[in-house]
Amino acid sequence: MKTISIKTVLTVIAVAFVGLMTLSFTKAVNKGLESKKTDTSTSVYYKTVEIDGLDIFYREAGNPKNPTLLLLHGYPTSSHMFRNLITDLSVRYHVIAPDYPGFGKSEQPPMAEFDYTFHNMSMLMEGLLKKLQVKKYSLYLMDYGAPIGFRIAERNPKQVQALIIQNGNAYDEGLQDFWIPIKKYWNDYTPENGKPLEAFHSPAGLQWQYTHGVQDSLKISPDNWSIDLQHLSRPENNAIQLAMFYDYRTNVPLYPKWQKYLREYQPPTLIVWGKNDYIFPDNGAYPYKRDLKNLEFHLLDTGHFALEEKGNEIATHILNFLAKNNIK
Template sequence: MKIKILKSISIKLLFGLALIFSADIELRAQRVAVLHKTIEINGLEIFYREAGSPDNPTILLLHGYPTSSHMFRNLMTDLSDSYHLLAPDYPGFGNSEQPSMETFDYTFDNVSLIVEDFLSKLNVSKYSIYLMDYGAPIGFRIAAKYPDRVESLIIQNGNAYEEGLRDFWIPIKKYWNDYTIENGKALEGFHSLDGLKWQYTHGVRNVESISPDNWNVDLQHLQRDENNEIQLAMFYDYRTNVPLYPSWQNYFRTYQPPTLIVWGQNDYIFPAEGAHPYKQDLKNLEFHLLNTGHFALEEDGKLIADKIRKFLNTQINQ
């Protein structure tokens, strides 16, 4: 009798474990389902990554310089079980089409319109925005224009205050004030191989944890014909963002979007001095400085994914 009971218990236990194992495999399969797509926006082929069900809350992931949606590859896997994630490459970046400078105006105004039309074409009317580096001025333009569409902001090393434009920006400001070939040449090192590697590794805890795939992937699109000139055009146009800072700050104060800040505090490009001023204007703010560098997802991706999940669970999943 005891043997039969033990066998019955063992079978039930094994069956239960099998169900748990099967569910875990299914969940992992859902999380790795990142799709790689293209869509035509205003006559341009725009590449984007998509993960998760469109029935779930949408997070728009806006990449920085000099990278692409590649920077979100792991975050999309981590969050795709609960969220719908969209990460477009801007024109001239990543796998998107690179129109000539004669046919496309490489400005933050124009790129933000491309992203705006991207959302419209996909019929996405409500979303959170992950803003990083260049993604901040692009995303803030959209958020300030359509405040009712934005459910929350996730800010990672993305600037909206002059306090954040420190030593790194000295040669770029010189270019703004004196738009010459010589001053532009001085900036080309940022998108050289050594400059790219520095951006990914400066300020991190463990350089060996950062994959060289990052700068090698970036280098491929930066080495396309005319891309150097495109990057310099974007450097020069960044000056147009600074006068908009007060209007974005007014957007924060007026609409009070729920905001999560996860900022690599050792970033030389956008240092922590640019993170603290958000506290002045945002009341519903969760604030974290992380012991890492500019591309914080590379070293603290799992931590950031966990922070996002907990934050959105309290803000938009109620």
């Protein structure tokens, strides 16, 4: 029998070892690439696009081939309020979160050249959807996002796949004590009646909006109102906010129209509502039960900006709700 030399045995072992290491390295590289691919799909991109001559900033994440969610922010903030939710949802969905003109990173045209109304805001947001060639979408409606989103939904009922409503009003019952000075401004449009409303977007007023009704105010980042102040401190922005307060009166007569839309088209709807909200208390949440058959209803123990304290819970509710309604 032929004897195998020690040198030959060592050579075979070395070749096998190199092969094994090469295979392990290849698997590691492929795993890294796959991980990078996954990370990329949930990365948030910060974009600006021209709509009707205005530069509109928006955040975008997720695969555009997936169903689209349009997240519509409230007063006095911007798409920044969705900074965490957009990542949570983009694992399954294409998510878009724009800033309105005069808010966040979007352009602030002079009031002499642009009417700051809820109608115009809704037309620009609808224009964004068309620009991005989005044919079907679900809407996240919060605060100002509700009258903006309901205008879009009422004009395009067959394009709306679902509604997610977080402290967004469409019923008279939802306009309680907070609205008394604003209604006074509607009924008597004078600088004297507008002046007290400026306190809502003062530093103290902003902090109150984020912290009132929460379980633990120490968990609410002060970056929220600091970032809001960046657009609220622009020249003429105070007048823009008062114009939006005054124009809110145009939403109330449309409530019956929006309620009819809900009854007629029955969009699957998820309510995730901060029940301690003084601005939009849960009085405005319950009436949705009158008009909607496919309604999932959650009152959360937090305040106006519910995402700040209950973001993970809300994201879970949304993902489960959309999956249950086959929006995937």
